[in-house]
Amino acid sequence: MFLGMTPVRISFAGGGTDMPEYYEKNGGNVVTSSINLFTYVIINLRRDNSFQAFSSDFQTHHQTTSYEELQPKQGIEIAVSVVKLLNYKTGADLLVCSDVPPGSGLGASSALAVNFVKTLSTLKGENWTNEKIAETAYHVGRNILKWPIGKQDEYISAFGGFNYIKFEKNSVEVQPIAIKKTSLLELQQNLLLFFVGNTRNSATILSTQIDRIKQNQPDIMDSLHYVKQLAEEMYVSLTKSDITAIGELLHKGWLAKKKFVKGVTNEQIDRVYETALKCGALGGKLTGAGGGGHMLFYCELSKQQAVIEKMESLGLKQVKFGFHNEGPKVLNLYDFSK
Secondary structure (H helix, E strand, C coil): CEEEEEEEEEEEECCCCCCHHHHHHHCEEEEEEEEEEEEEEEEEECCCCCEEEEECCCCEEEEEECCCCCCCCCCCHHHHHHHHHCCCCCCEEEEEEECCCCCCCCCHHHHHHHHHHHHHHHHCCCCCCHHHHHHHHHHHHHHHCCCCCCCHHHHHHHHCCEEEEEEECCEEEEEECCCCHHHHHHHHHCEEEEECCCCCCCHHHHHHHHHHHHCCCHHHHHHHHHHHHHHHHHHHHHHCCCCCCHHHHHHHHHHHHCCCCCCCCCHHHHHHHHHHHHHCCCEEEECCCCCCCEEEEECCHHHHHHHHHHHHHCCCEECCCCECCCCCEEEECCCCCC
16 A cells, blocks of 8 residues: 655745746746645555545545546546556555645645656656656646646645746746745744635636736736746745745735736635734735635734634634645555665
8 A cells, every 4th residue: 555645835926927828938937835735645556457546525436447447537537647647557446635625725636646646657666757747747737637727836746845936938947945944934934824714616717817818918917927026036035035025025916916817806805815914914815826715924923813813703714834845755554664
């Protein structure tokens, strides 16, 4: 029995510029970090070369069947797609679960794709690079499952760590952000994450966003150029171990992101955000495409209790997290030698 673990992420700046529709012409960049919340893949090898799949998040069960008859279903579509793509014909029971709800804006679906690519390639005895894992996982989501996604989630889950990622038409460059440990700890301590309470299907938001980029609409293009610039500014600040500007940069990025497409925010989200600022937060954003999921705030320690109490009174649940410096790993649960 094998366990694959892959971290989800929090994106701080530049989201949207990782769409090929944008970066192939303009270049893109993001500041993003993997965190210590994970997707899990449990694989139990069978003796009869048949497959069975479970998703606890979606309560989906694919009954035992042959490799040829495997069909994607909600919750296990990633598992089936990777099994087929990698031509993995060794029978197995596949169990999928996650520390975060589906559609919560932390990149869980992409992390799960990375997880399956990493785990199944490892079981086949193949030692893939992080880049190949990320690109294959992205291919599964964008080209096989036809999801309107960018590339940052696959890359941050595959590489792990706190990174500045640059996207060009024919290349992706992952630059670990050199920041003092004390400054990184201070940044982590000044971040608050809350579950808004409703997950969302980001496909509609992202599809509209892609259409507007293809049409070269000035408002979204100007906003994307601006958030790209903000990501560069945030990267420079972090390399200087200067986190004092992070709250303001998050705030500017959120205001720009709301201009991407209708549906990124709503009255509830705007009310929550403004309330947090009044209680002492310096800036924040919705993680992911928008519309729901998790909300991140930059708030100094002295103001945090007031923000936490107010958010909880509005029905939001605080989610404790920390930065995580590793990518995916595969454990043999029956290897007692370690």
